[in-house]
Amino acid sequence: MSIKTTNEDLELSVLDLDADSPKAAHPRLSSLDTLESEAIHIIREVVAEFEKPALLFSGGKDSVVMLHLATKAFWPGKVPFPVLHVDTGHNFPEVIEFRDRTVERLGLKLVVGSVQEFIDSGDLAERADGTRNPLQTVPLLDAIQRNKFDAVFGGGRRDEDKARAKERILSLRDEFGQWDPRNQRPELWNLYNGRHTVGQHVRAFPISNWTELDVWRYIERENIDLPGLYYAHDREVFARDGMWRAVGEVSQPRDTEQVITKTVRYRTVGDMSCTGAVESSAATVRDVVIEVAASTITERGATRADDRISEAAMEDRKKDGYF
């Protein structure tokens, strides 16, 4: 994340004339600037109205963009809340390293909820399929309760999934973290109602209205640093469930699965046991922007085994308290 910290020069305005609207003699913000301003407004509202917010930070691109927006929202002050990571124990090592480096550089406090600790203590059982994504809910709620977080920022976007398309920007959760899709508050104008009772908390999704392409265009424009596995690299992989899986400690090929080296990148970065890579030669952020604009498959469809379990996989996880 490189935010310019010089304040010597007066910059030209970011405004552009919208040439497509003959009626408009006045400047309009570009769609990316509009989305950025909306997200910053939401982040500032949550900080102003809640006692103890935290930001979910996994090192994935959406959470990195969220942290970048937070640094811009409070400049020249520091980001006024800690970051929270639910570590499945199956994360890519380079992502954990990126997480720690980023947190240190920005001088932030990191709170980690560990799936492994819950499994070790017997409070969570490993699933037969080895996937740990659905197991994140319990450590997440535990961390929220222990730290008394009353608002948790997430990088969820409505274009990701059918259920997310229906979730509010401020999403009220009960004592069990559950989302009740049939009983959501209307979200009117830009007035966000975050009132909650004891035991309830709110999930806040400031980049709800961004698409995958918006996120990548923003990463390009703002020159935001990401874990290297978002860009094309050679990796030992094997095919499973129609996806390329990385060979790693927790992700071992079966006897029938042949290991080969491919040039791949990741479109999403999650638990190694259920996140697939895509064949790609996109080695730079510009290449990725072009690839995303041209892609004929959604990011979750291409890379997430856990969302293929059923048509309503995400909805079911969210009702149980998931992100």
Next chain:
Amino acid sequence: MSTEIDTARAAALLDEAPLAHASLFRFATAGSVDDGKSTLVGRLLHDSKAILADQLDAVARTSADRGFGGAGAAGIQAIDLALLTDGLRAEREQGITIDVAYRYFATDRRSFILADCPGHVQYTKNTVTGASTADAVVVLIDARKGVLEQTRRHLSVLQLLRVAHVIVAVNKIDLVDFSESVFREIEADVQKVGRELGLGADGIADLLVIPVSALDGDNVVDRSDRTPWYDGPALLEVLETLPAADELESHLESFRFPVQLVVRPQGALAPDAVAAGLDVEGYRDYRAYAGQITEGSVKLGDKVSVLTPGQAPRTTTVIGIDFAGRRLTEAVAPQSVALRLADEFDVARGDTIAAAGTIREASADLYAALCWLSPKPLREGAKVLVKHGTRTVQALVRNVTGKLDLANFQLEPTTTLELNDIGHAQLRLAAPLPLENYLHHRRTGAFLVIDPQDGNTLAAGLVKDHPGDHEDERYSI
């Protein structure tokens, strides 16, 4: 497993980088039960190529499971486009849409955010929600049914919320054999309702009527040759070219900036109070007011009024427009920035910075139109919370002064408002708020009514002038 590439799509989105400057356009769709709204939305997304292959495959599988389109159907005819927008399990099981869903698509001219508002359960809640942020609303009418009470309700809500563009799509025109006379009759009815409501009378809203077939795609993305008697544009053409609400309002010399936070890093007194990489010494005296411009624009050197509720406005000058290390010379709605002012006033969250001399003192008497969105009715004497801008205050409901009768768009006397009612009320606030007439200030004229017990949103509120202040006493909803 490889990322399949559609280079034509990439070129359309990226070449000449039109999207880099393309503006955002927000629109909502509203309709009644079974008028084919989900199909229309699915058609827009499909024909604008916003549906990706895996989504289409999933919908095609479900359509086939249910025998959609019959045995002979093939290709797009065999796909139930409505399934593209149904997000929740109950919606797919019951074949209905429950809640507002947001969809995203882009053409080479614009990026769109679509709020798809279902028509039957809690219809006012959903329509008000979608319309509150929309530049345009597409209202569906079934060509076989014409204007229904639901249509009148939708149009009255859109007039109340001052939605800039109302587009009525007369759907299922294929089922009336593309009949011009059927269309013209509905068009005349719609224009009559528009006139009764005064839609467009303030010079801002406009009303367009388009014949479409969502099922077959006529006049949705491309103009149809099956409606030769219609020489207007297709729906998507309209959406691509209409000016957005903030363009229409950008001529207003009414800069408004509700203060969200005071940015004052040395307030923390810690050596690491500033962002990484900054020298704390350079920001010892830094003090700025963070917020989002709700209306108008501001330039360096502009004279502004700072309104702290309970005090007379104070005038000062803008000496800095900061955004994350950049110093701007001007900013415009809806930018989020931080303003520095020449005078060291005590400015806090809840205060409003406005173009000098354009804002009146805060008031504790609130006259408003309310869209009642809760099953819990409003009664006189109730204590509620009012959330306006960056402030939330307690309020007493003194009188409910009337309720809208959809038959004639007149106010009828009442003392209570129930779910889906639109009415007028008078409230007494526990502390003054910088209230502005919604007719002239859509952001600073809007508020929420909140239940102090469970925190739920009870109503969408629109500030009206005090009776007596107003030169025009004629009722307008």
